[in-house]
Amino acid sequence: MKLGEALTERAEAARRVEQLRTRINGSARYQEGELPPEDAAVLLTELDQVLDNLETLIRRINRTNATVPxxxxxxxxxxxxxxxxxxxxxxxxxxxxxxxxxxxxxxxxxxxxxxxxxxxxxxxxxxxxxxxxxxxxxxxxxxxxxxxxxxxxxxx
CATH class of the missing domain: 1.10.287 (Helix Hairpins)
Structure with a gap:
């Protein structure tokens, strides 16, 4: 994978994190007798996976940036x-x-x-x-x- 592709993936992952955060906040509380719009626990699990992948990607990008002339x-x-x-x-x-x-x-x-x-x-x-x-x-x-x-x- 080229560094440019990784930078694009990093930007997409950052957008995904923000989207998930917004959805989690919107589903974290709900009115009694109603159902939440989404399962906040499932969204949190997905957020953890996206963040783990983002961390790995950032580490690789930083390592590459520090090495490439x-x-x-x-x-x-x-x-x-x-x-x-x-x-x-x-x-x-x-x-x-x-x-x-x-x-x-x-x-x-x-x-x-x-x-x-x-x-x-x-x-x-x-x-x-x-x-x-x-x-x-x-x-x-x-x-x-x-x-x-x-x-x-x-x-x-």
Missing amino acids: VDDLGTLTDALARRDVLRLRHAAITAAADAAAGSGRAHLARQLRSELKMLAALPVAELRERADGLAGQLRELEVRIQRTNWEADLLD
């Missing part, structure tokens, strides 16, 4: 860490540019002549350019990660 980035785990930090950096730089530009609710209020003028404390154009560069790096890294996911075999 991604070009010059180190392992897939290293590439994922880089991606997470790039996302955080991009979000922070974009938010700073928006704030300096007066984006959001504050700039919608009309400024009167008697009010103090608001000035940008940061260079908005430079921040936007930097955010664009980060977005490009993020897209490139994401492609490399996805390619690796579909090329790498899942470890036992």
Whole structure:
């Protein structure tokens, strides 16, 4: 099985866990004289099986991520860490540019002549350019990660 397939299975298992949890909660109590919509004990047993399979899958994915190389980035785990930090950096730089530009609710209020003028404390154009560069790096890294996911075999 390829790593990409395992990641898809992990996402499906996580959705299944959430569905089962919702169904269990909906069947855990019922009114006297009525029947519960489903047997909560049977659902709990199914949940345990799905969670056991999910744990095994997560272990294999993590083991694979820690071993598989991604070009010059180190392992897939290293590439994922880089991606997470790039996302955080991009979000922070974009938010700073928006704030300096007066984006959001504050700039919608009309400024009167008697009010103090608001000035940008940061260079908005430079921040936007930097955010664009980060977005490009993020897209490139994401492609490399996805390619690796579909090329790498899942470890036992």
